[in-house]
Amino acid sequence: MMDLSVTEQLSYSTVRVECEDVRGTKSSGTGFFMSFKENRQDGLHIPVVITNKHVIEGAKKGTLIFTQANTQGEPVDSRQFSFYVDNFESFWRKHPDPEVDLCAMPLAPFQNAATQSGVKLFYVSLPMSLIPTQSQLDELSAVEDVIMVGYPNGIWDEANNKPIFRKGITATHPCKDYAGRTRIVIDMACFPGSSGSPVFILNEGGYRDKHGKFYIGRSRLLLLGVLHAGYQYTATGKIGIASIPTKEMPVAISQIPNHLGVIIKSSRIKELEELF
Numbered sequence: 001m002m003d004l005s006v007t008e009q010l011s012y013s014t015v016r017v018e019c020e021d022v023r024g025t026k027s028s029g030t031g032f033f034m035s036f037k038e039n040r041q042d043g044l045h046i047p048v049v050i051t052n053k054h055v056i057e058g059a060k061k062g063t064l065i066f067t068q069a070n071t072q073g074e075p076v077d078s079r080q081f082s083f084y085v086d087n088f089e090s091f092w093r094k095h096p097d098p099e100v101d102l103c104a105m106p107l108a109p110f111q112n113a114a115t116q117s118g119v120k121l122f123y124v125s126l127p128m129s130l131i132p133t134q135s136q137l138d139e140l141s142a143v144e145d146v147i148m149v150g151y152p153n154g155i156w157d158e159a160n161n162k163p164i165f166r167k168g169i170t171a172t173h174p175c176k177d178y179a180g181r182t183r184i185v186i187d188m189a190c191f192p193g194s195s196g197s198p199v200f201i202l203n204e205g206g207y208r209d210k211h212g213k214f215y216i217g218r219s220r221l222l223l224l225g226v227l228h229a230g231y232q233y234t235a236t237g238k239i240g241i242a243s244i245p246t247k248e249m250p251v252a253i254s255q256i257p258n259h260l261g262v263i264i265k266s267s268r269i270k271e272l273e274e275l276f
Contacts, residue, residue, distance in 0.1 A: 067080060151197075
């Protein structure tokens, strides 16, 4: 795509999701773009934004901030276009399983509104082919390098509409379902605002499989999952798992993250696709 590296493309694959509930309380999370129902013959697809259910739960108002494109279709980072949406939660289609903290929203209404305003949006929509197959998962070892793209604590490059990259490792084996559920634990600092962040395995220029075979000159990009929760302990020392909040906790509550995040396996995104 133009002259963009893989990580530069990933920097255009997320969107900051800002919410406001009926009490006026504001929060933020991370969404990312994916292409549903791709047709390889004609290139058609349904572009959507994916995030966690708990990010948009109770949101009466929402804001999405897009990067604009110039007449050549290239991104202009300093030019942004914001959508302010009422009844925000109603726009999202939620995964039917209450245990799966995922939802998706079609982008067509936003694209149409932008076109009517004479604005062209620029974003990178991730293909479903980035979801690893079973054979690809079988190549993975227990510890793999991972990156996460999002807006921790709402931090972002506001001037250029860019997310924050973080790096860590898998803390449980990607092939296995952590605690019997389709989840993986990662060793990475996860803070409010990171909810909904896509987590990738990215190997550029070569990688080694679990048998020690090295693939020289071959790159690998896999969408491993979506962050939705993390382990925290209180000032009294009690440890438990909790959804990554979308806003800061009240000062009276002392909850300290221990740099372990829980991601929903990307295979559950396929079930979201069936809602479209």
